[in-house]
Amino acid sequence: KNEVEQSPQNLTAQEGEFITINCSYSVGISALHWLQQHPGGGIVSLFMLSSGKKKHGRLIATINIQEKHSSLHITASHPRDSAVYICAAVSGNDMRFGAGTRLTVKP
């Protein structure tokens, strides 16, 4: 069993829909990252969370430390949001990644 599990693996949405991507982890963590990997392969850091909730534009990330679960929400999704979204659990200086969620937003 992977230490970091993401769901769903693939997600197709219509433009404007509300998107939720889930991440569960089994290790104790000091922080959790959400990353976005563009179709061209580049990786961008979206959020780093250690508790609570963060918001940036249409993106919202939450984490529940007790339940070992984090979610990434995208409001009013747009085709340019199409990418692979990856969560990463930080334990000390080690980092373990989920397999990623491939999101496709259709116009």
Next chain:
Amino acid sequence: NAGVTQTPKFQVLKTGQSMTLQCAQDMNHEYMSWYRQDPGMGLRLIHYSVGAGITDQGEVPNGYNVSRSTTEDFPLRLLSAAPSQTSVYFCASSRDSNQPQHFGDGTRLSIL
């Protein structure tokens, strides 16, 4: 701003050859790390460094060496390349492991 620079972008090697993947950052970050990304496996940490002179193993260190002689540079060495090391390699840096990571553009490596 250069950020994190990886070279080369593409490389093809024969089994048994050695090579070094270069990674440099100009943000004075202490934490640097190397990952490999394989289809269906996601990103996996190979080695990391928390500062000049300090390196440690990640999840999949076998077959790879690293060193950190300066804050800016963190090269990854393949001593004797194997087909199982065919992958896309990413370098990243941050102030520490709990801070947002800055990724390089990746190196696509094929071992024949």
